[in-house]
Amino acid sequence: MLKKILRFETAPGDGKKAFTESSEPSKDWVLNGENILMDYLLASPVEEDSAEKQELEISLDEDGNPEVPTWAGQKLKVQQNLARSVFQAAYAKFTKKPKARFLGALLIKSPMEYLDSESIPEGFTMKDPSKWTKADLGLLWDHWQSQEAEEKVIVSFIDCKKEDAPL
Numbered sequence: 001m002l003k004k005i006l007r008f009e010t011a012p013g014d015g016k017k018a019f020t021e022s023s024e025p026s027k028d029w030v031l032n033g034e035n036i037l038m039d040y041l042l043a044s045p046v047e048e049d050s051a052e053k054q055e056l057e058i059s060l061d062e063d064g065n066p067e068v069p070t071w072a073g074q075k076l077k078v079q080q081n082l083a084r085s086v087f088q089a090a091y092a093k094f095t096k097k098p099k100a101r102f103l104g105a106l107l108i109k110s111p112m113e114y115l116d117s118e119s120i121p122e123g124f125t126m127k128d129p130s131k132w133t134k135a136d137l138g139l140l141w142d143h144w145q146s147q148e149a150e151e152k153v154i155v156s157f158i159d160c161k162k163e164d165a166p167l
Contacts, residue, residue: 056069056078056081056082056085057085058082058085058086058088058089060089060093064093065089065090065093065153065154065155065156066085066086066089066090066093066154066155067148067154068086068141068144068145068148068154069082069085069086071137071141076133076134076137077130079132079134079137080129080130080132080137081129083129083132083137083140084104084129086144086154086155087102087104087107087129087155088101088102089155090119090153090154090155090156090157091157091160091164093157094156094157094158094160094166095157095160095164095165095166096166096167097164097166100160100164102114102157102160102161102164103161104126104128104129106161107126108126108127108128111126113159114157114158114159114160115155115156115157115158116153116155116156116157116158118147118152118153118156119153119154119155119156119157120140120143121139121140121142121143124136124139124140124143
């Protein structure tokens, strides 16, 4: 079986320019590419809606338990972040470690292993806070407001990850 090999060569259009001549941007990339790439990678990303992404502050009562935040009129993403922050504040109080991060996956898998039974309404499905709908959040907020009206703690943890256990 015979194979045919083709070879193509390109000659400059006017025959005067060297084939290896490059554009200024190409030269700049070769000479300064490392710096350009480093500047690009180290630049902080542009936040589209920084109010939705920022860490929200939750008010705490005199014992350090989270209080029900104002959520009416907020966008869904802000409401989801508020709810996440309430759980985070309660987790930090339980562990006595303000920087300890609770894993939502633990609560999704077995919420009653980690949460006091009065922390979420009966029949409430734990899922990633970013998946909660306005209806889910309304149910949660109504429950928390009734807990607060009865002067009860709105969210209380009874267990945590081993590495976060208080000393």
